[in-house]
Amino acid sequence: MVSKKNLKPGDIILSEEPIVVGPCTGCKVQCLGCYKPLETATPYIKCKGCGWPLCSPKCRGLGKKHGHPQIECAVLKTTKSARLLDYNELEKMRSHYNAIVPLRCLLLKESDPQAYADLMKMETHNEIRRNIPELWRGNQESIVNRIIFDWGLKEYTQEEVHSICGILEVNSFEIGQQGVNIRGLYPTAFLMSHDCVPNTNHVDEEGSFRLTVRASTRIEHGETITLSYAYTLQCTLKRREHLLENKFFECQCKRCSDPTEMGTYSGALICPKCKTGYVLSTNPLDPEADWKCTNLERCPGYRITSKSMQLLIDRIGHEVDGIGCNDVVAMEAFLHKYRNVLHPTHYLCLGVKLSLSQLYGRISGYLIDKLSEDILLRKQQICEEIMKVFNVIEPGFTRLRGVTLYEMHAPLMILLTRQFENHCSKSELRSKLKKVVKCLEEASVILGYEPETSSEGMMGMAAKDALVRIKDWEKILGKF
Numbered sequence: 001m002v003s004k005k006n007l008k009p010g011d012i013i014l015s016e017e018p019i020v021v022g023p024c025t026g027c028k029v030q031c032l033g034c035y036k037p038l039e040t041a042t043p044y045i046k047c048k049g050c051g052w053p054l055c056s057p058k059c060r061g062l063g064k065k066h067g068h069p070q071i072e073c074a075v076l077k078t079t080k081s082a083r084l085l086d087y088n089e090l091e092k093m094r095s096h097y098n099a100i101v102p103l104r105c106l107l108l109k110e111s112d113p114q115a116y117a118d119l120m121k122m123e124t125h126n127e128i129r130r131n132i133p134e135l136w137r138g139n140q141e142s143i144v145n146r147i148i149f150d151w152g153l154k155e156y157t158q159e160e161v162h163s164i165c166g167i168l169e170v171n172s173f174e175i176g177q178q179g180v181n182i183r184g185l186y187p188t189a190f191l192m193s194h195d196c197v198p199n200t201n202h203v204d205e206e207g208s209f210r211l212t213v214r215a216s217t218r219i220e221h222g223e224t225i226t227l228s229y230a231y232t233l234q235c236t237l238k239r240r241e242h243l244l245e246n247k248f249f250e251c252q253c254k255r256c257s258d259p260t261e262m263g264t265y266s267g268a269l270i271c272p273k274c275k276t277g278y279v280l281s282t283n284p285l286d287p288e289a290d291w292k293c294t295n296l297e298r299c300p301g302y303r304i305t306s307k308s309m310q311l312l313i314d315r316i317g318h319e320v321d322g323i324g325c326n327d328v329v330a331m332e333a334f335l336h337k338y339r340n341v342l343h344p345t346h347y348l349c350l351g352v353k354l355s356l357s358q359l360y361g362r363i364s365g366y367l368i369d370k371l372s373e374d375i376l377l378r379k380q381q382i383c384e385e386i387m388k389v390f391n392v393i394e395p396g397f398t399r400l401r402g403v404t405l406y407e408m409h410a411p412l413m414i415l416l417t418r419q420f421e422n423h424c425s426k427s428e429l430r431s432k433l434k435k436v437v438k439c440l441e442e443a444s445v446i447l448g449y450e451p452e453t454s455s456e457g458m459m460g461m462a463a464k465d466a467l468v469r470i471k472d473w474e475k476i477l478g479k480f
C-alpha cells in the first residue's frame with residue numbers, strides 16, 4: 001500500500017469495519033458475545049441456543065454481527081459442539097475456541113459471499129506453512145479436525161480450512177481493549193506492509209471494532225504505508241525471529257539492516273573485555289552471524305557466537321519476566337545488576353525503564369506528590385532516555401511517545417511547583433513551564449486519537465485538563 005498524496009502526522013489513511021472478529025488462538029475462555037474473559041470465579045451462563053459460554057443472558061454481543069450472531073449460534077447448536085465442552089474445567093475448554101474465528105470465516109461463504117471473496121484475496125503462505133510440521137499438525141488437530149470431524153461440517157475441505165488458518169495467522173490484527181484477547185480481519189488494512197520503524201498508528205473503536213489508521217509521521221506521495229507486525233521494543237534478533245516464525249518473511253528494513261539499530265543500540269552489549277566498546281552483530285540480516293566488539297583498537301579479538309548471544313539474552317529476558325509488574329525495587333536492582341553488561345538502551349533495559357517511567361508517581365508508596373526530589377529526577381531522566389529511542393523507533397504520533405510525554409510532564413511539574421515555593425526566579429520558572437506545556441500539548445494531540453475509555457484516552461484528557469490549569473500560572477508569571 002502506497003500513499004497517493006503527501007500526508008502529515010494525524011491524517012486518516014483509512015477507517016473501516018472488520019470482516020470478522022473473534023477470539024485469538026490460545027486465548028483463555030471468554031464470552032462468545034462480548035469477549036469478556038470468563039475465569040472460574042466470574043459468573044457465566046450457557047447460551048440458550050448453542051450451549052457455549054456467555055457472560056450473561058443480556059450480553060451486548062448477543063445476536064450481533066461481530067459478537068455471537070444467530071447464524072453461528074444455530075450452527076454450533078446443530079453440530080452439538082457444546083457437548084464436547086467440559087464446564088468443570090475451563091482450562092480444558094480453551095482449545096475449542098481456536099476454531100471459532102475459522103468457523104466465522106467459513107460461514108461467510110454462504111452468508112456474505114462478497115466478504116468471503118475479500119478474505120480469499122489475502123495471503124495464506126500455505127506453501128511455507130505446509131512445510132512447518134508442528135504448525136500444520138497443530139492446526140490440523142485443533143481446528144481442521146474439530147470443524148470437519150468433531151462438529152461434522154463436512155461441506156468444507158481440509159485445504160479450505162487450512163487456508164483460512166493461514167489467512168488468519170498472516171493478516172489478523174490484535175484488537176480490543178486491554179484485558180481482552182481478540183483478533184480481526186480488515187478488508188483493506190491487511191495490505192499494509194511491515195516495517196520495524198512504522199509510519200502509521202491505528203486504533204479500533206470499542207464495540208464496533210472499526211479500525212482507523214492514521215499517519216504517525218509525514219508520509220510522502222508514493223511512499224509505502226507501513227505498520228509493525230513485531231513489537232518495536234524488541235531487538236533485531238527477536239523481531240526477525242518473530243516475523244519469520246509468524247509472518248513467514250525475513251525483514252530487511254533499514255533498522256534490521258543496521259547493527260546499531262539506527263543508533264538506538266537496542267540489541268547491544270557492553271564489551272565484557274574492554275568495557276568501552278559495544279558488542280554488535282557482524283551481519284544483522286544473518287541470525288547466525290557472530291557478534292563482535294566495536295572498539296577495534298582496544299579490543300580487536302572479542303567475538304561471541306550468535307547462539308551464545310541468544311542464550312544470554314534469553315536468560316536475562318527470563319529474569320525480567322520474573323520481576324513483579326509493580327516491583328520498582330527489583331526493576332532498579334535489575335538495571336544496576338546489568339549496568340556493565342547491557343547497553344543502557346538495550347531492549348531489555350528499555351522495557352524495564354518503560355515500566356518504571358509509568359510506575360513512579362502512580363503506585364502505592366510512590367505517589368507523585370510524595371516522591372522525593374531524587375525519585376522525581378529519576379523519573380524525568382528515565383522518560384528522557386527512553387524518549388530518545390522512541391523518537392527513532394516509533395517516531396511521530398505514536399501511543400508510546402504520547403504516554404511517555406505525559407509521564408515526563410509530571411516530575412517536571414512537581415519539581416517546578418516545589419521550586420516556586422522555594423522562590424525560584426520567574427524567568428527560570430517560565431522556561432521550565434514552557435517545557436511542561438510542550439510535553440502536554442503533544443501528549444494531548446497524540447492521545448486524543450485513542451478511544452476515550454482506554455487508559456491512553458483518559459491520559460489524553462488528563463493532559464488537556466492539566467494544560468488548562470497551567471494557564472493559571474500565566475496570570476502569576478506572565479506569558480510563557
Ligand SMILES: C[S@@+](CC[C@H](N)C(=O)[O-])C[C@H]1O[C@@H](n2cnc3c(N)ncnc32)[C@H](O)[C@@H]1O
Nearest residue numbers: 123170171190191192193194195247248249251
Ligand atoms: C498482511 S500481509 C501484507 C499484504 C501482502 N503483501 C499482500 O499483498 O497480500 C503480510 C505478508 O506480506 C509480506 N510482507 C509484508 N511486509 C513485508 C516486508 N517488510 N518484507 C517482506 N515481505 C513483507 C509477507 O509475505 C507477509 O507475510
